[in-house]
Amino acid sequence: MHEMGIAQQLVQIALESIPKEIENPKVEKVNLRIGKLAAVVEHSLTFCFEIITKETPLETARLNIDVVPVMVHCKSCDKTWEVIGPVFKCPFCEDGDVEMLTGREIEIISLELAE
């Protein structure tokens, strides 16, 4: 539902990153990393991105999303593991204090330009 806002930020960062000296830049791919637990719906993001990039260097760009798994660490028993379902209980010591290491990222990694 807030994918439009995320798409706008994304486009702003992407456009600012294209060096001025490149004439008629054409971006083919935008590489992103999105955590599995981030509140981003991929097809909504793609839809919003397409709407707002008309007549910009990003018009023909494809969003290439690398999904980041949810990795957690138990501060009580010092174990690290990947969370598959929405269960964050420590399976090793049961009552541990669990922190998320990855899985919330919404990051733009790079742009790939047509030669």
Added chain:
Amino acid sequence: MEINIQKRVLEANETEADINRKFFKEQNVFVLNMMSSPGSGKTELLCKSLKALMPKIRVGVIVGDICTRNDADRLEITGAKVTQINTDQFGGDCHLSASLILASAKELGCFDLDLLIVENIGNLVCPAEFDIGEDAKAVLLSVTEGEDKPLKYPLMFRVADVAILNKIDLLPYLDFDAKLAKDNMKQVHPHLPVFEISAKTGEGFEPWLEWLAMKVFEKTGK
């Protein structure tokens, strides 16, 4: 040709949130971000909580809705300072951003407050993603919404510092399993404090108000 960027897309909001955190620290006010689905009882809970907390704890409220001033009007009756944000002027956003919060907090004036409560837009997804520089996040779940919500919206329950199970006065009329709902919250967030209350009857308010007063004291010394 590849252009390397490596940036967080919501960096702008995160920067604003840091500015807010600094401002709230200077003002020595504790900020609670209250979130839930539409209609879980945020405004009702606040109305009752404000009546109990004030004047000992001085409370201000920023209330976010897509449209209308209804919630602000309900809250103002308690005597608290209240300001309403309507996001339809900003594209009908489904959450409050950090920059909107700072503008409202300044408009409200925080120097004479101990506690600032932000009633976020009714939505279990988007507000969880946007830091507003708060000290704690609270999530409400009402017993009419189903026990599985923590598992369906794990981010919200993961980022929350406290959860409230509301409308327990309705339990006798429903099949809702309160223990299962709490267990589901603890699956997502093992040490999450959960308070079972009825914003309508006032049942269960004591421990919730104590928790809140303690948090305010820990930060502000007031």
